[in-house]
Amino acid sequence: MxxxxxxxxxxxxxxxxxxxxxxxxxxxxxxxxxxxxxxxxxxxxxxxxxxxxNEGARSLRVKKTSTIGVIVRDITNPFYAQLVKHIDNALYQEGYTVIISSTGYDLAKERGHISFLLSRKVDGIILSPIQKSYENVLLVKEHDLPLVLFDCKIDEIESDYVVVSNEASSANGVNHLTSLGHRKIAYIGGDQDDSNNRLRFAGYKKALTHAAIPISEKYVRHGSYTFRHGFSAAKELMHLEDTPTAIFVANNRIVLGTYKGILDSSKRIPGDVSIVGFDDFETAAMLASPLTVIRQPLEEMAAIAVDLLLTKIKSGNRPPYVVNKLDTELIFRGSTGPVN
Amino acid sequence: MxxxxxxxxxxxxxxxxxxxxxxxxxxxxxxxxxxxxxxxxxxxxxxxxxxxxNEGARSLRVKKTSTIGVIVRDITNPFYAQLVKHIDNALYQEGYTVIISSTGYDLAKERGHISFLLSRKVDGIILSPIQKSYENVLLVKEHDLPLVLFDCKIDEIESDYVVVSNEASSANGVNHLTSLGHRKIAYIGGDQDDSNNRLRFAGYKKALTHAAIPISEKYVRHGSYTFRHGFSAAKELMHLEDTPTAIFVANNRIVLGTYKGILDSSKRIPGDVSIVGFDDFETAAMLASPLTVIRQPLEEMAAIAVDLLLTKIKSGNRPPYVVNKLDTELIFRGSTGPVN
DNA sequence: TAAGTTTGCGCAACCGATTGCCCCGATATT
DNA sequence: AATATCGGGGCAATCGGTTGCGCAAACTTA
The missing domain is CATH 1.10.260 (434 Repressor (Amino-terminal Domain))
Structure with missing residues (x-):
């Protein structure tokens, strides 16, 4: 010893x-x-x-730890993995160390991780919360800890936010489909409690309405941000008597399932059905039918989140709160084509 | 306030x-x-x-923090992301909290993260080190901190290890190719300093030798564990006068590049060239030509790493050291076929 | 040479929680 | 009535660093 x-x-x-x-x-x-x-x-x-x-001892005395907690929903999702990487880099530059944790969409784990960060007296938290309940977020606010929420917008909670223009982005994606002549456009989304999902769905509806297409419940599949949901929803849609000719998918995990589900139903992409997905990822371009996707500006999101947080920390966590809404980019690839 | x-x-x-x-x-x-x-x-x-x-204060007094540091090379690599998730879960069960960090193959960052963990007095570290230099690993050992190394084997350093049977696994993958009749088999690998790469390459050579095929330098491309390397190496190979009919690829990032590089050279998979890759990943099965891969037992690796570490912690970090070598699984998919 | 400055460093309280040891009062025992 | 015993809880040191204040010695300055 x-x-x-x-x-x-x-x-x-x-x-x-x-x-x-x-x-x-x-x-x-x-x-x-x-x-x-x-x-x-x-x-x-x-x-x-x-x-x-011994930084623990030091922190005790100086009452600051120079460490930031970052909590994401699922570190195995490349979207979050990338984001975390960029956040980590940015914070590292500023002399902070980052504690990363992933909740796996589990409220208890989220609470556990937040408690941990609070008990370790981190100087601030960047959090992508599970939206089934926001009591955990309130926990942070109660302790008056600098906080930036990202990839979500909880109306009931005043805070700094970093999000993308979900509604406009989706509308844009769906407009792309309608402009190709599609009128039977389905929506496969995530959790109904999730603000992203709600807004993306709203954008979908707006675009349909704009194109004078009625919203049909049978084409709408909320669920969860999982491969599984995308897969089963796609298969269901493909077995409808009046199958959609296009699908708008709200997230990168779902879209893989959707893709697989469609091929599994012996349909062709984009021959029989076109796909637009939310979130870009490395292999999206490498599938047999490269996916047309909405790309979020990951690096910028990370930079802004870090910036907001550091500002809050330096200001002693005082208002005002700012909601940063970033634009996305529609990347055209091979999974969308004109309707037959 | x-x-x-x-x-x-x-x-x-x-x-x-x-x-x-x-x-x-x-x-x-x-x-x-x-x-x-x-x-x-x-x-x-x-x-x-x-x-x-205040856990900081508590730790100061009781001289333990109930937190474990996990350092991986690249959290955006799904292999590590998955591993980290499983480690996190297992440790969470045991009442530990995990500090995750990613070095991005940067020695300075690795050192920074290790210093951080040391200064935060974590109870133990699970580390997937950069092998360009192992001074950082020695840093941990100098401080007599329980340590488990995974996804690597550094001969110079006595420690607990969790690895897969790299050599045998590669040999197995390459045997699959030779048994399909391939004799012109290329190897695209990672960093030469990396023990995994060396062993996987050794397995490749062993399998070729076993099939009485001479090793040809022109078919061997070491480099880095990146998409870029896989892409350029594949293109180079495809422009050889005597192009290989099969390629064994040492990692999941490289293999995506390789895949793209082959298609970019207007070759077909597996028509013109077969591919076997090391590491399985979600989209491997969804490419136009689903990849035949060697799958590592992620969950088991995580469980064993955690187990070894907790044992060390409980024993006061005493020897013996154990090297746990796990078996892999060859997943047959569409990217391999008989030679023309 | 007396007074004023500067140089170099120590004292001791403090951050928040833990823990071995002691102590007081009340009830039980003889 | 004197001694044990036990329930209930406080004292104070401790973990490792930080920091305001003070102080002695050395050096200037007049």
Missing amino acids: VPTVTLQTIADIVGVSRSTVSRVLSDQQNHHRISARTAKSITLTAKELNYIK | VPTVTLQTIADIVGVSRSTVSRVLSDQQNHHRISARTAKSITLTAKELNYIK
């Missing part, structure tokens, strides 16, 4: 007090005059002993 | 001492007799004030 090296260890060896060691190792010699010899001797023994400052 | 609620705050309100509050809130009333009335009153006010224990 390696004995723990603390300030005192070094102080004893060098023959000075803890204070002096602390000052040297915190590089605060500017304010406190310490002889070059003492300083050198301290840094040297610190190196020699592999001294590492 | 919400004033911080501490044990003292509660103690003052209830009219007892910090000690008593601590004992009640730590559920240690077994050892210390505290009247039911006092206890109830304490828990009540704690709830009311939204008290959250």
Whole structure:
């Protein structure tokens, strides 16, 4: 067992007090005059002993941890993985360390992770909350911790937000389909409690209405953001007597299932049915029918989230709150074509 | 600003001492007799004030943090994302919280993250190290911190390991190709410093030798675990005068590039060239030519890594060290076919 | 040479929680 | 009535660093 090296260890060896060691190792010699010899001797023994400052102890005293918590719904979703990577990079630049956690759409785990972050006294949280319930978000607010929510918009909660223009983006995607002549357009979406899903669905409806197409319930499949849901919904749609000629899909996980479900029903993409998906991802372009998708500006979202959070931290978590709504990009690929 | 609620705050309100509050809130009333009335009153006010224990302070005192650091090379790689998810789940069950970080194959960041974990006094680390240099790993060992390395094997470092049978697995994959009649089989791999790459390459060579096929340098492309490398290597191979009829690819990122590079060269899969890739992933089965791949047992790897680590923690980080080598599974799909 | 400055560093309180030990009052025992 | 015993809880040290304040010695300055 390696004995723990603390300030005192070094102080004893060098023959000075803890204070002096602390000052040297915190590089605060500017304010406190310490002889070059003492300083050198301290840094040297610190190196020699592999001294590492106990940040826990330090945080306790200075009441800040220089760490930020980032909680996403599902780290295995490349959308979040990418986002987290960019957030991590940006925060790293600013001298913060990031604690990443993933809830897997489980409220209890979300609560657990938030409690953890609170109990570790992180300086701020960037959170993509599960929207089945927002009590966990309130927990953060109750503790007056700087908070940025992203990839969601909870009307009941005042906070900083980073989102994309979900409604307009979807409308844009669906307009693309109607302009190709499609009139039987289905919607496969996620959780009904999810604000993204609601807004994307709203955009879908708006575009249909704009094209004077009635909304038909039989073409609408809310569910969950999973491959499974996309798969089964697609198969259901393909077995309708009056099958849709196009499908708008609200998320990257669902769209893979949808894709598979369609092929499984012996339909062709885009020959029999066109697809537009929300979210771009690496393999979207490499499928047999490369997917036409709505791409979210991941890096920008991350940068803005970080920026908002740091501003809040520096301001002592004071209002105003800002909702940042970013534009998306429609990437045309091979999964959409004119209606037969 | 919400004033911080501490044990003292509660103690003052209830009219007892910090000690008593601590004992009640730590559920240690077994050892210390505290009247039911006092206890109830304490828990009540704690709830009311939204008290959250300062884990930093607690850790300082009890000298353990109940948190584990997990460092992977690239969280955007679904292989690691999945692994991390499983590790997180397993550790969560055991009452640990996990700090995830991703190095992006950057040694400086790896060092930064390790330093962070050391300074936060995590109870243990699960690490998938960058193998360009292993000084960072030594850093952990110097501090005598329980450590499990995974997805790598560094001969110079004694430690617990979780790996797959890289050599045998590759040989198996390549055998599949030779048994289909292929004799011109290329290898597209990752970093030469990487133990996985070396072993996978060794397996490749072993299988060729076994089939009495000479190793040809022109068919071997080491590089990096990136899409880009896979793409350019594939294009180079496809422009050889004597193009290979099959390619064995050492990782999931590379294989996507390889796939794209082949199609870009107007070759067909598996008509002109067969592919076997290391690592399975969600979309592998959904490409125009579903990929034949070697699947690693992610969940099992995670479980074993966690198990090894917890054992080390409980034993006070004492030897012996164990190297756990797991078997893989060859998943046959459409990207491999008989040679023409 | 006395007074004023500067240099170099230590003292001790503090951050929030834990815990070994002690103590007081009340009831039980003899 | 004197001694044990036990229920209920406080004291104070401790974990490792940080920091306002103070102080002695060395050096200037007049």
